[in-house]
Amino acid sequence: MKKLYETDSYLRECDTLVVSCTPGKSGFCLELEENLFFPEEGGQYADTGRLIPLGKEGQPEGDPVYVLDGKLQKDGRILYHTETALPAGTRVHCILDWEKRFSRMQQHTGEHILTGRIHSVYGYSNVGFHLSDEGLVTLDLSGPLTVEQAMEMEVAANRVVWENLPVQVLFPSREELESLPYRSKKEIEGQVRLIAIGEKASYRDLCACCAPHTARTGEVGSIRILSVQNYKGGTRLGILCGLRALEHGQREWKRFTDLAKSLSTGVEDVADSVAGLQQDLMKEKGRVAVLQEQGLLRDFRDIPEGEPAILFTEGPLAPVALKNSFNTMAGRAEGYVGIFQGSDENGYTYTIGSTRLDTRPLGLLMKEELGARGGGSREMVTGRTSAPRKEIEAFWRRAAMGGTLAQI
Ligand SMILES: [Zn+2]
Numbered sequence: 001m002k003k004l005y006e007t008d009s010y011l012r013e014c015d016t017l018v019v020s021c022t023p024g025k026s027g028f029c030l031e032l033e034e035n036l037f038f039p040e041e042g043g044q045y046a047d048t049g050r051l052i053p054l055g056k057e058g059q060p061e062g063d064p065v066y067v068l069d070g071k072l073q074k075d076g077r078i079l080y081h082t083e084t085a086l087p088a089g090t091r092v093h094c095i096l097d098w099e100k101r102f103s104r105m106q107q108h109t110g111e112h113i114l115t116g117r118i119h120s121v122y123g124y125s126n127v128g129f130h131l132s133d134e135g136l137v138t139l140d141l142s143g144p145l146t147v148e149q150a151m152e153m154e155v156a157a158n159r160v161v162w163e164n165l166p167v168q169v170l171f172p173s174r175e176e177l178e179s180l181p182y183r184s185k186k187e188i189e190g191q192v193r194l195i196a197i198g199e200k201a202s203y204r205d206l207c208a209c210c211a212p213h214t215a216r217t218g219e220v221g222s223i224r225i226l227s228v229q230n231y232k233g234g235t236r237l238g239i240l241c242g243l244r245a246l247e248h249g250q251r252e253w254k255r256f257t258d259l260a261k262s263l264s265t266g267v268e269d270v271a272d273s274v275a276g277l278q279q280d281l282m283k284e285k286g287r288v289a290v291l292q293e294q295g296l297l298r299d300f301r302d303i304p305e306g307e308p309a310i311l312f313t314e315g316p317l318a319p320v321a322l323k324n325s326f327n328t329m330a331g332r333a334e335g336y337v338g339i340f341q342g343s344d345e346n347g348y349t350y351t352i353g354s355t356r357l358d359t360r361p362l363g364l365l366m367k368e369e370l371g372a373r374g375g376g377s378r379e380m381v382t383g384r385t386s387a388p389r390k391e392i393e394a395f396w397r398r399a400a401m402g403g404t405l406a407q408i
Pocket of ligand 1: 211
């Protein structure tokens with residue numbers, strides 16, 4: 001068995017032999033003599049592609065079989081997941097999904113370059129790496145990094161890209177390895193595979209890694225840090241490289257220009273425009289609160305003598321409007337007052353109170369008779385009930401006015 005991807009990350013096609021094929025949980029597990037497809041390992045997903053069965057003369061024969069996944073087994077074998085079977089002994093022509101592979105090579109080499117720069121300046125290690133195909137590629141650093149520091153490292157990493165340095169795969173002997181200052185996530189048994197960035201006399205980074213990489217740093221295109229988060233005492237960076245970084249930039253540009261257009265302003269003025277809108281909104285909210293308060297107090301004055309001192313409003317009321325009008329109402333009324341926000345359909349949230357009477361017994365009765373939920377103090381009780389308005393008004397006449405509670 002040969003791992004072709006280890007030594008030639010640009011090999012896109014090859015002929016080989018099916019060694020074994022056994023039914024798996026779903027589909028089949030296929031073993032190949034020579035492995036063009038990288039299996040899932042070290043934070044990177046497995047390659048996908050297809051196998052074309054070959055006839056005796058080497059001509060294509062039959063339908064292609066798709067390689068959906070690949071896993072390195074504990075015994076060192078690589079098993080590929082396919083939907084259909086291919087008998088052991090079949091010669092096949094392997095074709096790699098190159099676009100996907102190359103994008104992953106850009107992300108992975110970019111990650112090595114960036115982590116290498118951060119390691120050389122801050123001494124941090126990469127303690128977690130996830131090369132996802134959707135969203136951002138994440139890398140976890142063992143120490144804290146501010147946004148400004150991350151931006152400096154982003155520039156430093158891109159300088160390495162612009163220098164277009166060689167990226168080499170090394171298989172050093174144990175003795176050679178001892179003299180090399182390489183980064184590694186874990187102790188490795190057996191042959192160590194190193195990815196070296198830069199010229200031999202002055203490597204910019206040396207890191208143990210099993211994945212395919214670009215041949216030169218320039219192929220990474222660009223490295224963008226797009227999120228910086230505190231994570232488990234260290235830092236989680238979200239990055240994108242190459243085509244994915246470019247596409248992300250294009251999406252951002254589109255979103256930003258659309259936003260500017262909707263605000264009838266230039267891209268440079270979006271932040272000022274939004275700040276202006278926020279100020280307008282605050283003023284408008286203040287104006288609405290005053291109107292609500294005035295409306296509530298007018299309604300309160302209009303309640304005829306002998307009717308419950310309660311108001312119903314669809315709301316939602318501005319908190320300051322509720323507070324001010326409630327306090328004014330409670331100060332003027334002899335007994336209890338109440339403000340109910342909502343509707344029969346959605347239920348009501350209420351604020352009830354009195355400056356003279358203890359409000360808590362009324363609150364308890366509301367729980368018993370109106371199935372209300374809530375609580376509060378002597379002066380004020382708040383809560384929620386799904387009882388309809390008519391029932392609330394009837395309860396209020398019965399309990400809060402002329403009833404036992406009113407005489408407490
Ligand atoms: Zn790696």
